[in-house]
Amino acid sequence: NAGVMQNPRHLVRRRGQEARLRCSPMKGHSHVYWYRQLPEEGLKFMVYLQKENIIDESGMPKERFSAEFPKEGPSILRIQQVVRGDSAAYFCASSPRSGNPSTGELFFGEGSRLTVL
Amino acid sequence: GENVEQHPSTLSVQEGDSAVIKCTYSDSASNYFPWYKQELGKRPQLIIDIRSNVGEKKDQRIAVTLNKTAKHFSLHITETQPEDSAVYFCAASKPPGGYSTLTFGKGTMLLVSP
Numbered sequence: 001n002a003g004v005m006q007n008p009r010h011l012v013r014r015r016g017q018e019a020r021l022r023c024s025p026m027k028g029h030s031h032v033y034w035y036r037q038l039p040e041e042g043l044k045f046m047v048y049l050q051k052e053n054i055i056d057e058s059g060m061p062k063e064r065f066s067a068e069f070p071k072e073g074p075s076i077l078r079i080q081q082v083v084r085g086d087s088a089a090y091f092c093a094s095s096p097r098s099g100n101p102s103t104g105e106l107f108f109g110e111g112s113r114l115t116v117l
Numbered sequence: 118g119e120n121v122e123q124h125p126s127t128l129s130v131q132e133g134d135s136a137v138i139k140c141t142y143s144d145s146a147s148n149y150f151p152w153y154k155q156e157l158g159k160r161p162q163l164i165i166d167i168r169s170n171v172g173e174k175k176d177q178r179i180a181v182t183l184n185k186t187a188k189h190f191s192l193h194i195t196e197t198q199p200e201d202s203a204v205y206f207c208a209a210s211k212p213p214g215g216y217s218t219l220t221f222g223k224g225t226m227l228l229v230s231p
Binding site: 041 | 121123126158159160161162163206208218219220221222223224
């Protein structure tokens with residue numbers, strides 16, 4: 001089991017460009033979560049998805065950010081028209097079920113570090 | 118919403134000493150408190166957790182205590198080793214649960230010197 005796989009690990013974009021971050025959950029996991037980690041900050045929840053459904057996007061900015069988890073393929077976090085403030089580490093996590101945190105079954109990927117010039 | 122405060126932001130200890138990291142939370146409904154360890158450039162990993170019906174939990178050199186009345190919980194690492202050096206995050210979650218309800222502290226960078 002390869003674990004949660006994220007790519008790219010590092011991404012550099014100029015202001016105004018688009019960033020696409022990919023996440024393949026652990027085998028057997030159908031629930032995906034995206035978190036953002038700003039420098040010297042904790043992890044902040046962005047969005048929770050199941051296959052073809054967005055379950056909770058309460059932590060995601062209303063503009064420029066979108067996420068999907070298609071029937072086939074990885075989950076994608078898309079940031080349009082990036083600005084310097086989008087520079088952060090974006091972590092994906094997956095779980096095998098709808099997520100009772102007390103089961104401890106949340107596994108993180110190694111993150112995608114976005115730098116906006 | 119929930120607010121989790123974590124202190125200190127950095128902690129330096131000598132190998133063999135104990136380290137204590139403290140967190141407070143604001144929402145009395147929170148009932149699950151995990152701790153994650155994140156080594157430099159690596160993924161956060163769950164190291165220990167505690168539920169609100171328990172006051173203390175221990176796993177080898179790591180222990181967590183919870184004071185529901187005061188709304189604070191702490192991570193205790195004894196006999197620290199250089200490989201304990203990492204950033205540690207506390208978090209709190211409340212019913213109805215779900216990982217989307219996890220609120221993280223800002224992290225504590227622990228440095229253990231040989």
